[in-house]
Amino acid sequence: MRLFGIETEYGITRDDVPExxxxxxxxxxxRAYLEASFERxxxxxxxxxxxxxxxxxxxxxxxxxxxxxxxxVDAHRPFSFYEMKxxxxxxxxxxxxxxxxxxxxxxxxCRTLRDxxxxxxxxxxxxxxxxxxxNRALGGDHVRLYKNNTDFHGHSYGCxxxxxxxxxxxxxxxxxxxxxxxxxRQLIAGAGKVGTEAQESRYVPGQYQLSQRxxxxxxxxxxxxxxxxxxxxxxxxxxxxxxxxxRLHLIIGDANMCxxxxxxxxxxxxxxxxxxxxxxxxxxxxxxxxxxxxQLSRDPDLKAExxxxxxxxxxxxxxxEYYCEAAGRELAGSDEESDWLLREWGETLRxxxxxxxxxxxxxxxxxxxxxxxxxxxxxxxxxxxPWLASLxxxxxxxxxxxxxxxxxxxxGKVWRMTTDEAxxxxxxxxxxxxxxxxxxxxxxxxxxxxxxxxxxxxxxxxGLGTPNLDMGDLFNPREVRRCMDIFQHAHSxxxxxxxxxxxxxxxx
Amino acid sequence: xxxxMMPERREGxxxxxxxxxxxxxxxxxxxxxxxxxxxxxxxxxxxxxxxxQAERYRxxxxx
Numbered sequence: 001m002r003l004f005g006i007e008t009e010y011g012i013t014r015d016d017v018p019e020x021x022x023x024x025x026x027x028x029x030x031r032a033y034l035e036a037s038f039e040r041x042x043x044x045x046x047x048x049x050x051x052x053x054x055x056x057x058x059x060x061x062x063x064x065x066x067x068x069x070x071x072x073v074d075a076h077r078p079f080s081f082y083e084m085k086x087x088x089x090x091x092x093x094x095x096x097x098x099x100x101x102x103x104x105x106x107x108x109x110c111r112t113l114r115d116x117x118x119x120x121x122x123x124x125x126x127x128x129x130x131x132x133x134x135n136r137a138l139g140g141d142h143v144r145l146y147k148n149n150t151d152f153h154g155h156s157y158g159c160x161x162x163x164x165x166x167x168x169x170x171x172x173x174x175x176x177x178x179x180x181x182x183x184x185r186q187l188i189a190g191a192g193k194v195g196t197e198a199q200e201s202r203y204v205p206g207q208y209q210l211s212q213r214x215x216x217x218x219x220x221x222x223x224x225x226x227x228x229x230x231x232x233x234x235x236x237x238x239x240x241x242x243x244x245x246x247r248l249h250l251i252i253g254d255a256n257m258c259x260x261x262x263x264x265x266x267x268x269x270x271x272x273x274x275x276x277x278x279x280x281x282x283x284x285x286x287x288x289x290x291x292x293x294x295q296l297s298r299d300p301d302l303k304a305e306x307x308x309x310x311x312x313x314x315x316x317x318x319x320x321e322y323y324c325e326a327a328g329r330e331l332a333g334s335d336e337e338s339d340w341l342l343r344e345w346g347e348t349l350r351x352x353x354x355x356x357x358x359x360x361x362x363x364x365x366x367x368x369x370x371x372x373x374x375x376x377x378x379x380x381x382x383x384x385x386p387w388l389a390s391l392x393x394x395x396x397x398x399x400x401x402x403x404x405x406x407x408x409x410x411x412g413k414v415w416r417m418t419t420d421e422a423x424x425x426x427x428x429x430x431x432x433x434x435x436x437x438x439x440x441x442x443x444x445x446x447x448x449x450x451x452x453x454x455x456x457x458x459x460x461x462x463g464l465g466t467p468n469l470d471m472g473d474l475f476n477p478r479e480v481r482r483c484m485d486i487f488q489h490a491h492s493x494x495x496x497x498x499x500x501x502x503x504x505x506x507x508x
Numbered sequence: 509x510x511x512x513m514m515p516e517r518r519e520g521x522x523x524x525x526x527x528x529x530x531x532x533x534x535x536x537x538x539x540x541x542x543x544x545x546x547x548x549x550x551x552x553x554x555x556x557x558x559x560x561q562a563e564r565y566r567x568x569x570x571x
Contacts, residue, residue, distance in 0.1 A: 009570045022568050101568035152562045157570025199569070225571040251571065375554050389562035391554055407550045 002273065003109045003164040003434060003475065004266055006120055008255055009102035009157040010127050010398070011146035016138065022101035023074070023084060029103050029143065030086040030096060033130035042087030042097070043452040043459065051236040052223045053171050053246060062227035070100065089453055092119065093430030093440035096126060102157050103127055103145070108436030109164075109455075111477065113263045113337060117418040118426035120262055124398045125427065131399070147255045148396035149212035150193065152389050154201045156216040158225070159255035161266055163248040164240065164475070169277055174248065175221065175232055177281035181272050182231055182252050183292045183306070184319035186211040188348055189265035190297065191254035192365030194372065194383070194392045199227065206384040207298055208372075210365045212254045214297030220289050225251055231289055239455035241472040248273070252293070257396060257405040259417040260362040264348060267341040271327040274338075280330045282322045285309040300369060302352060320349055361414035364405075368395050371404060433477035438484050442469070446493050460493040467497050 012029060014020045031038060050058050074084060087097040093108035105123035110116040127145045134143050150156050165174065190210035197203045197215050209215075213229075222230035231252055238247045250269070256262045275281045285308060286292050292306040296316045305313035314322075324345045331338050351358050359366040372388055381387060397403035400410060408414050430440035435456075442450060442458055451461040458469040474480060483500055490496035 011567050102570045151565050151567035155567045155569045226569055387559035390557050390559055393562050394557045407553050
């Protein structure tokens, strides 16, 4: 079992002022979630988006110039960089902060889909709670949050899925194994979109697509995330022991509302990574992967075929079937979660080919298409009606009183894969089998004694020589639980660290 | 938020994801009923959406 997690940037808007400053609004939203004054805790050491997994360091990113311009503006603001970021680490081990112009929720690291789904839904609750508090302060229902990826004006923001991968796997093997899978993954993980656009370009209504992000994919590989977005991001920021691990940071995915789609998106990617690690991935190479992303997204009838390097042509369904069959041959019987995934993946592909209506409430693009077509019939309007883009947007509204997906959920018309009770629990605690549970426990128990923290390390306050809790290689679930047990029963972080250190010394 | 109790720990194998019930089994969500949309709460909610909302919705490029 490997670690995985999802980072979601939320769209934010406010309707009581003619123009909003997204930096301020995102900061205020995150701050609204706080019940005490903000304290700078997040440690940015180890965050370097210029390191490239292909074995070099890029001198600059395309967004650097833009960021420099923003920094000049930010310098005149009445708050510091750290205040603007307002980085919070939550009791469930998650991170909630202002990613400059969007509130972002990063789930705690999870080892099971069951945990991930609950933690992803916790993020929706947190941004909703923050919006409600912010609206109370503003005196009206003005601020709205959207779990989507486009503003229909040529601006996209991300939902990134992340996976811990052994550094022993050569990066070219990851590229070869993943690119055709990711190009066709939108078939099960696309959130659906009305219209077409491109980076900083005019929106054209009318065409229904599988994916919100496909229009913004412009390269096969690359370290950039805001311009020339790649199918496979090469950023090398492992947030773990660099000698042993990589963190695969995928930026091609859409933000999903359907729990089932989230489960399949992350779960099937996990299976493909398992295949790659075993050297058992299908030998498929696309001729033009970037063009293929757009071509497949703009074909909701699933008839389009993309060309392979060997001259063959395959549909998105056939590409996914190749991977699904290879995973079945190699991974069946590995564990219960893998078996569930193999069964549901195969069944989903069968239904996409034979009876798509059965996937309403399971896959976002199918659900949204059904919803919009029902509305179009009622109102006697066509795909080019601008009303549809607004309905598309509202599908992703995180307010249960307004959101169309959440309205469907309230009517019992979507497939729940988690429960409200599991979400309540995930809100309180991180997974007990990953370092995120330990991070969350430290926030709960020793909050006033934490000097700084990040994904792989916690620095406790104290005199010189106070040791860190280093979690860069803490991935064994049994070890995590033992460490959590020590921290749970310790009177202070220093006691816990001393006990943990002695325990490790005895074993070496 | 402070908690003196740890959540119950999973010591055994992780449960698999719940099996998707078929619509006929009656134990899962029903397939959406596309009949009588005029009586459907969701259709009313959709009609309330301002057609110009997406036109006004502007974001900055994110990651």
